[in-house]
Amino acid sequence: MSMPAHGWIRWILPSLTVLVVLLFWELVTAAGVVSPLQFPSMTDSLEALWREFGSERLWSAVGATMLGWLIGMVITIVLGLVVGTALAFNGFARRSAAPVIELFKAIPSIAILPLVILVLGSTLPMKVFLICFAAFWPFVIQVIYGVQSMDPVVLDTSRALGVRGPRRFFWVSIPSASPYLVTGMRIASAQALILSIVAEIVGGAEGIGRNILLAQNSGTTAYPTMYAYIIVAGLLGILLTGAFFLMERRVMHWHESQRNIRASSKVGRA
Amino acid sequence: MTITQTDTAVLAVDGLRKIYNEGTDQANMAIDRVSFLVEKGEFVCIVGPSGAGKTTLLRCISGLAAPSAGSIAFEGEPLDSVPEQLGLVFQDYSRSLYPWFTNGKNVALPLAARGVPKSERAQRVTQALTSVGLGHVEKKYPWELSGGMQQRVAIARSLSYRPELLLMDEPFASVDAQTRFDLEDLILKVRRELGITVVLVTHDIDEAIYLSDRIVVLSKNPSVVKEVVTVPLGAERSQVETRSSETFLELRSHLLSLVMPNDD
Ligand SMILES: Nc1ncnc2c1ncn2[C@@H]1O[C@H](COP(=O)(O)OP(=O)(O)OP(=O)(O)O)[C@@H](O)[C@H]1O
Numbered sequence: 001m002s003m004p005a006h007g008w009i010r011w012i013l014p015s016l017t018v019l020v021v022l023l024f025w026e027l028v029t030a031a032g033v034v035s036p037l038q039f040p041s042m043t044d045s046l047e048a049l050w051r052e053f054g055s056e057r058l059w060s061a062v063g064a065t066m067l068g069w070l071i072g073m074v075i076t077i078v079l080g081l082v083v084g085t086a087l088a089f090n091g092f093a094r095r096s097a098a099p100v101i102e103l104f105k106a107i108p109s110i111a112i113l114p115l116v117i118l119v120l121g122s123t124l125p126m127k128v129f130l131i132c133f134a135a136f137w138p139f140v141i142q143v144i145y146g147v148q149s150m151d152p153v154v155l156d157t158s159r160a161l162g163v164r165g166p167r168r169f170f171w172v173s174i175p176s177a178s179p180y181l182v183t184g185m186r187i188a189s190a191q192a193l194i195l196s197i198v199a200e201i202v203g204g205a206e207g208i209g210r211n212i213l214l215a216q217n218s219g220t221t222a223y224p225t226m227y228a229y230i231i232v233a234g235l236l237g238i239l240l241t242g243a244f245f246l247m248e249r250r251v252m253h254w255h256e257s258q259r260n261i262r263a264s265s266k267v268g269r270a
Numbered sequence: 271m272t273i274t275q276t277d278t279a280v281l282a283v284d285g286l287r288k289i290y291n292e293g294t295d296q297a298n299m300a301i302d303r304v305s306f307l308v309e310k311g312e313f314v315c316i317v318g319p320s321g322a323g324k325t326t327l328l329r330c331i332s333g334l335a336a337p338s339a340g341s342i343a344f345e346g347e348p349l350d351s352v353p354e355q356l357g358l359v360f361q362d363y364s365r366s367l368y369p370w371f372t373n374g375k376n377v378a379l380p381l382a383a384r385g386v387p388k389s390e391r392a393q394r395v396t397q398a399l400t401s402v403g404l405g406h407v408e409k410k411y412p413w414e415l416s417g418g419m420q421q422r423v424a425i426a427r428s429l430s431y432r433p434e435l436l437l438m439d440e441p442f443a444s445v446d447a448q449t450r451f452d453l454e455d456l457i458l459k460v461r462r463e464l465g466i467t468v469v470l471v472t473h474d475i476d477e478a479i480y481l482s483d484r485i486v487v488l489s490k491n492p493s494v495v496k497e498v499v500t501v502p503l504g505a506e507r508s509q510v511e512t513r514s515s516e517t518f519l520e521l522r523s524h525l526l527s528l529v530m531p532n533d534d
């Protein structure tokens with residue numbers, strides 16, 4: 001970083017806040033404001049978290065959750081790009097599809113959970129279907145917006161240069177829509193993680209969510225473990241958001257919003 | 271205007287009419303009736319007041335927009351899409367160069383689309399950039415260059431695949447006067463070296479006289495051809511001498527009288 005003072009402040013302030021919240025948690029439980037049976041202390045929970053970090057159980061749960069997330073995201077992105085681009089270029093199809101998209105977007109994925117469990121059982125396909133259902137609609141809408149907001153000069157240029165077909169799709173449409181696409185992916189990723197964990201808690205598929213439920217079912221002594229898994233779910237969310245932030249900076253380095261970052265990091269490296 | 275040698279012309283525009291939103295209550299006639307020919311190797315400028323329909327005309331000629339009536343033939347073939355052998359330079363280079371690609375990749379784009387093998391592309395990109403006086407910008411991004419340099423990259427991009435006909439829409443309108451003179455001389459040099467045909471739209475009468483062999487003067491909107499003026503200035507031109515020559519000044523006053531709106 002070119003400005004160390006700012007770098008420090010950027011890290012210290014959030015860390016302090018986290019520390020304060022943790023201390024507050026410990027104080028509340030230690031003072032007996034809430035019963036330890038309902039709400040374990042911070043130290044107990046972190047101890048359980050530490051223990052779980054060393055166990056294979058946690059990592060296979062994280063693996064299962066992330067696998068569902070990944071498959072769901074890949075399907076959502078590929079399908080969303082194809083369907084969204086096709087709809088953006090075809091006014092008739094778009095007007096016909098708009099009410100359907102709005103309707104499906106309005107259905108909370110959890111509402112179809114019982115149906116999906118009934119049909120697919122407590123399986124990975126069940127989880128993936130649910131993830132896709134939650135992530136696809138917001139993503140496809142971003143794709144449509146992105147492709148439609150394409151500058152007509154950009155499109156004219158590609159036609160004038162004879163760039164068409166898949167080349168136009170990958171070299172022109174996708175990059176020009178990319179500000180919308182990365183936003184759509186971020187939304188889709190958050191949705192995918194939430195639905196992954198819901199599918200595990202309610203639907204019983206393997207993953208962090210099921211471990212939360214198992215810990216809850218094995219009595220009060222396992223409550224700290226349950227909190228440990230809840231914390232893991234939160235950490236995963238932060239990690240994914242961070243990863244998307246980094247990806248956005250890399251992929252979108254050419255965009256107006258990122259150019260000064262590129263320039264300043266160049267100075268920093270020199 | 272006498273129509274001769276229609277079959278040898280690179281570009282034949284005949285009775286072109288363009289109505290936007292045709293058939294609706296917002297119908298707007300941009301071009302009424304425009305006909306002209308461009309012979310091989312010629313440099314033709316199109317001048318007309320703002321809003322005359324010059325950009326519309328160029329979009330029709332390039333095959334980007336369909337005319338409402340009339341016909342356009344490119345090398346004797348009727349036009350239905352943008353021909354492979356046509357180069358187009360847009361007025362707004364900052365929007366027409368792709369910011370997500372480096373200058374090298376931007377120039378290579380039409381080559382890749384035409385199936386030029388990768389090994390040959392790099393060399394042709396360098397060649398095209400050198401021909402517009404740019405070196406060592408392949409790895410930079412368009413937005414890292416000045417306006418004049420960006421327009422050079424755009425010109426290099428449309429020259430990289432060696433088109434028969436180069437169409438330019440007010441290509442030098444948004445650069446400073448000095449850069450403008452440089453780019454004018456550049457385009458004359460490129461045209462001489464490559465022997466390509468150029469059609470250039472401008473609202474600057476001096477620029478039109480300096481560059482062209484013939485000038486198509488359009489009326490105000492909806493446009494018709496007011497007159498086609500021949501420019502007998504020869505092949506060699508220089509900014510200082512040509513612009514102060516007797517012929518230049520005569521043409522200038524003649525064209526001014528044509529485009530001044532209250533002289534009708
Ligand atoms: N896409 C469009 N839809 C409807 N009307 C249009 C469209 N593009 C241009 N026009 C209209 O056509 C007429 C001619 O526009 P055009 O852009 O061709 O003029 P121009 O000669 O290039 O002007 P300028 O010198 O300002 O660039 C104008 O009245 C304009 O409003």
Ligand SMILES: [Mg+2]
Pocket residue numbers: 324325326
């Ligand atoms: Mg124009």
